[in-house]
Amino acid sequence: MTFLRVMGFSIALLAFYAIFSNSLPQVEPDLSEPVEVSTDGLDMDGMIVLGEKLFSGKGTCTLCHNNLGRAPDTLEMDLAAAFAERLADPGYQGIAAGGEGPEAVETYIRESLQDPSAYVVAGFGKKGTNDRESPMPIVDGPPIELSNVEMNAVIAFLQDRASMDPTVPLPSAEEAPSEEEPSGEGMVEAPVTDALAAIGKFNCSACHDLDGSGADLGPALGGIANRMNRTALMGAILDPNAEIAEGYDEGLMPDDLGEEMHASELLLIVDYLMALPEPEPSDENDEEGPATNAIDALDNHGCGGCHDLDGSEAELGPKLNGIANRMSREELKAAILDPNAVISQGFEAELMPDDFADDIVDSEMTLILDYLMNLPE
């Protein structure tokens, strides 16, 4: 297993070099054997050292980030000044835009690593894209595949080069997310380090049907990548009231997630959601568009669950068989659309759903009325 993974990695790496070596001046990164480094209990100094190793080794960063002009010469330039400049650049619209200080720099670097095209340093874009697309590979995907801890280490290394105290979480935080631990005074709660923990921390599935949680206060998020791109998704999370998803209530989704979340948590959630598949269509045809016959239409809206309808014998609402003897077609329609206008004697008010006007489309309503008006006692 381990052998296979090492093989796979080496092959991917070879392919990577084969592609880039044609277009690159030859610089040999230090590829001294890809040793498995144990990251357990590493402290911040250890993270910085690991980051430095990764930068010239497994990360292959020096393949491009060197003095040959293919990418910013990260190890030689004044990083503190460069990062401050990027964050303040009006052309930078990414998640740390306008921010300052080590946290913002962490976010900026992490975004550079996971979504290089979010900001392209002027003059370094892919040819012909007018600096819109970065030639830099995503470093947590193949072939480089840095793990979360490794990415944090690289970020710590670069923060240290920029003369600031690294703000990344230590690997120990990964093993034991300090969920319920009372945090000491003045301590900022450490970010959680996997997507599901982040989603749990912010209770997204209390309102969204996430992998079958069934909640429906907000839109289901499966297949969201078909509806929006990464940037729009981040926007929808950070500024939910800028655009309200059709059919849902405004002001319900918390609008302070941007302040509550660590940037790393946002990225975890976004990555997770972008990869979340469209849910399997359920066999019940409740969400599959309007019914095409009266029985299905009545079924979909649960009428027989409260009303005695063709022998369903439910008795929360009045019996519907023979309803034509009691009301006209128009009255019947009104009783369905606005059930609380008139409460049938002996039955409870407010029990019949009052949102059928939104749920029942015209074609279904016609089917239902035709059917009920002709339903014998």
Ligand code: HEC
């Ligand atoms: C195939 C070439 C290539 C590789 C490999 C590469 N980069 Fe880059 N990187 C670039 C280019 C080109 C840019 C400038 C364009 C841009 O902003 O995306 C860049 C930009 C960046 C930036 C933003 C720099 C700034 O000055 O604002 C950071 C941070 C960064 N890379 C880090 C890394 C790290 C860490 C690695 C290794 C894990 C790495 N890169 C690997 C080509 C590469």
Ligand code: HEC
């Ligand atoms: C208290 C309920 C609630 C919570 C908690 C909540 N949301 Fe929402 N969310 C909503 C509602 C309601 C909408 C639709 C209205 C709107 O667009 O603001 C929505 C909209 C969205 C959208 C836009 C979907 C679309 O199809 O347009 C996304 C994406 C989203 N939420 C993600 C999240 C994530 C991620 C979390 C957790 C970090 C979360 N939400 C937590 C209620 C919630």
Ligand code: HEC
């Ligand atoms: C959750 C239970 C419930 C569901 C589901 C429900 N109803 Fe009702 N319905 C009631 C109750 C209780 C009443 C009596 C109180 C009232 O008039 O609001 C009622 C009243 C009615 C009346 C007036 C009957 C009369 O004799 O005055 C009609 C017509 C009716 N419902 C049709 C429907 C149809 C059609 C559906 C499905 C589209 C439906 N209902 C779904 C509970 C329900």
